[in-house]
Amino acid sequence: MTTADELREVARKCRVHIVDMVYRAQAGHPGGSLSEIDLLTALYKTQLNIRPSEPKWEDRDRFILSKGHASPGMYAILAEMGFISVEDLESYRVLGGICQGHVDMKWCPGVDFSAGSLGMGLSFGMGTAIAARLDGSDRQTYVMLGDGEIQEGSVWEAAMASAHHELGNLNVILDRNRIQNDDFCETQMRMFDIPAKWKAFGWNVMEIDGHSMESIVEGLEFLAQSNDGPSIIIAQTVKGKGISYMEDNPSFHGAAPNEEQYAQAMKELGVSA
Amino acid sequence: MTKMEATRDGYGQALLELADNEKIVVLEADLGKSTKSLHFRKAHPERTVSCGIGEQNMLLVAAGMAASGYIPFASTFAIFTERAFEQMRNGVARPNLPVHLCGSHGGTHTGTDGSSAQSIEDLAIYRTLPNVTVIHPSDSVSTRVLTKQLAASSSPSYMRTARNKTPVLYDDVGEDIIQIGKGIELQNGSDVAIIACGVLVSEALKAADLLAIEGIHATVIDMHTIKPLDTKLIDVVSERCGSLVTAEDHSIIGGLGGAVAEHLSTTSGTPLERVGVNDRFGESGQAHEMLELMGLNAAHIALAAKKSISRK
Ligand SMILES: Cc1ncc(C[n+]2csc(CCOP(=O)(O)OP(=O)(O)O)c2C)c(N)n1
Numbered sequence A: 001m002t003t004a005d006e007l008r009e010v011a012r013k014c015r016v017h018i019v020d021m022v023y024r025a026q027a028g029h030p031g032g033s034l035s036e037i038d039l040l041t042a043l044y045k046t047q048l049n050i051r052p053s054e055p056k057w058e059d060r061d062r063f064i065l066s067k068g069h070a071s072p073g074m075y076a077i078l079a080e081m082g083f084i085s086v087e088d089l090e091s092y093r094v095l096g097g098i099c100q101g102h103v104d105m106k107w108c109p110g111v112d113f114s115a116g117s118l119g120m121g122l123s124f125g126m127g128t129a130i131a132a133r134l135d136g137s138d139r140q141t142y143v144m145l146g147d148g149e150i151q152e153g154s155v156w157e158a159a160m161a162s163a164h165h166e167l168g169n170l171n172v173i174l175d176r177n178r179i180q181n182d183d184f185c186e187t188q189m190r191m192f193d194i195p196a197k198w199k200a201f202g203w204n205v206m207e208i209d210g211h212s213m214e215s216i217v218e219g220l221e222f223l224a225q226s227n228d229g230p231s232i233i234i235a236q237t238v239k240g241k242g243i244s245y246m247e248d249n250p251s252f253h254g255a256a257p258n259e260e261q262y263a264q265a266m267k268e269l270g271v272s273a
Numbered sequence B: 001m002t003k004m005e006a007t008r009d010g011y012g013q014a015l016l017e018l019a020d021n022e023k024i025v026v027l028e029a030d031l032g033k034s035t036k037s038l039h040f041r042k043a044h045p046e047r048t049v050s051c052g053i054g055e056q057n058m059l060l061v062a063a064g065m066a067a068s069g070y071i072p073f074a075s076t077f078a079i080f081t082e083r084a085f086e087q088m089r090n091g092v093a094r095p096n097l098p099v100h101l102c103g104s105h106g107g108t109h110t111g112t113d114g115s116s117a118q119s120i121e122d123l124a125i126y127r128t129l130p131n132v133t134v135i136h137p138s139d140s141v142s143t144r145v146l147t148k149q150l151a152a153s154s155s156p157s158y159m160r161t162a163r164n165k166t167p168v169l170y171d172d173v174g175e176d177i178i179q180i181g182k183g184i185e186l187q188n189g190s191d192v193a194i195i196a197c198g199v200l201v202s203e204a205l206k207a208a209d210l211l212a213i214e215g216i217h218a219t220v221i222d223m224h225t226i227k228p229l230d231t232k233l234i235d236v237v238s239e240r241c242g243s244l245v246t247a248e249d250h251s252i253i254g255g256l257g258g259a260v261a262e263h264l265s266t267t268s269g270t271p272l273e274r275v276g277v278n279d280r281f282g283e284s285g286q287a288h289e290m291l292e293l294m295g296l297n298a299a300h301i302a303l304a305a306k307k308s309i310s311r312k
C-alpha cells in the first residue's frame, strides 16, 4: 500500500511537471491541472488496474479525462507511472510531440480518450462500461469531469442513461474547483445543489476534500464498493492548488506563468534553484 | 512595419460600435474573453446572456430572441459552434431568423491547442444551409465592417474569425469596398488568379510576390464571403487569367475551394487548384508551423499557381 505521505510526494512532483510544461510551452491550462492532480495521483497509485508497459492491455481499467484541457496533469501522472518518460513531457504543445495540447488517444500511450471538447467523456465512458459488462469483465471506467463542463447538456443525457442501465462499473470524479474559463462558475452559470442533482439522476454520491489524500482514498473506496449503479465523488478543490498566485484565480485557467512567476512557483513547490 | 491584429478583435470592436442599437444582444458560452464579446458584456451586461458551457442551448436562446425582435450575436470557438449545427439548421436557418453566429479560433492556424480545437469544416457545413450567409474575413478592419453590416441583415449568418494576429490589409482604404457578397481584388495580374479567404489572404499576397520574381503576374482576391459567392468576379478573373487557385485554412472539401469548383463545373471549367487541408486532422503546433505542415503557406500557394497555369 502506498501511504498518504508517499502520495503527497508524487503529487508534488507532478505539480512541478505541470508548471514546467506550461511554462515551457507558454500556453496551456495550469489551473485545472493543479486542482485535479491530487485526485489523479491517488487514482493511478491506489485504484487503477493498468500496466504501464502494456498500455493497450485489453482488460485494463479505463480512465477518461473528459476535461481534456487539463492535460498537463494527466501527462505528469503518466510520466510518474512510467507510461511515458519525463523527457516526453517536453513535447507538450510542440509540433509532432506525443503530449498534444489536449489529451489524445491517437498520440499518447496511456490515454484512452481523445478529449478537448467538453461534455463528451461521460458518454464515451458509458460506452466502455457497457462494453466491459458485455465482455463479462470486472474492469472499471473512471471519468474525470470539470464543474464548468457539467453545464453541457450531453453530460446529463449520459448521467440519466448510465443510471437507467445500472452501470455499477462507471465512476465519476468531479473536480469542483468553482472556476471555469471566463470566471467563477457562480457568475457564469449557477449550478445550485450539485450533489442533489446527481442523486436525483439516480447516482451514488459522496462529497470529499479533493486535496486531502485521506479523504480522496476514502472516496475511491466508496466508488469501488458502490456497484449497484453509477457513482460519483464530488471533490471540493482549489483551482491552481499549490501555487499561491494561481489559487482560486480565474486568470490562470489558461495562462502560463512568466519567468518571475515560474521561479516563485518552483520555490513554493520546494525545488531549489 | 505591417500592423498586426487578430480578426476576433475586429469582431469585439464591432459589437461595441453596434451597441447604440438597443436591439443588439450578445450571447456567450464561457468563451467571451476569447471570442472578444467580453467588451460588449462589460459595457452592456444587461444585454449579454451568459449561457454557461452550453452551445446548443445558446443557439436556440438566440433564435427565440431573434423571433422576438432582437438581433442576437452569439459566439464561441468555431469548433464548438459545430455541436449546435442541428440547432442552427432547424432552429435558426429553417425559420430564417437573424441570428449571427461567430466562431472564433477557426482553422489549424489556431495552433497548439491541437486537432480538437482546429475547425476545418465549419465553412463547408454552414454553407449547406439555405438562408445562411457565410463569411471568413481576412483582417480586423474587414471583420469589423462586415460584422456591422450583418446587423442590418434579416437573415442568419456564420462568421469565422481567427485567434492569432495577421497583417491588417484595409487600414487606409475606403471601407465602402468591403461589402458582404463582394470579393475584393487586392492585386491585378493576368497569369493566374488566387482566390483566398481568412488568414490565407495575406499568404496569397506573399505568394503573388514570389510569383512576380519569376515573372508571373497574379491576381489576388479576398473572397471574404463564401456564401453568397461572388460568381461574377470569379467569371471576370477566370476570363482574364485562364487559371485559378483557391486558398483557405479549411478542408479542401466543401469550403471556398469546393464552392468555386461547383461554380466552375457548370460554367467555364477553368483549371483550378485548391490549397487547403488535405482531408486530414491537424495537431499541436505554432500557427506558422501549421501552415507549413498543412501545405497552406505562400510557398505552397505559389506552387499551386504554377500547377494551375500549366493546366491551361
Ligand atoms: C464544448 C466546449 N466548449 C467550450 C470549450 C472551451 N473551454 C475549455 S476549458 C473551459 C472551461 C472548463 O471549465 P471546467 O470544466 O470547470 O474545467 P477546470 O476548471 O477543471 O479547468 C472552456 C469553456 C471546450 N473545450 N469545449
Ligand SMILES: [Mg+2]
Residues within 6 Å of the ligand: A032, A146, A147, A148, A175, A176, A177, A178, A179, A180
Ligand atoms: Mg472548474
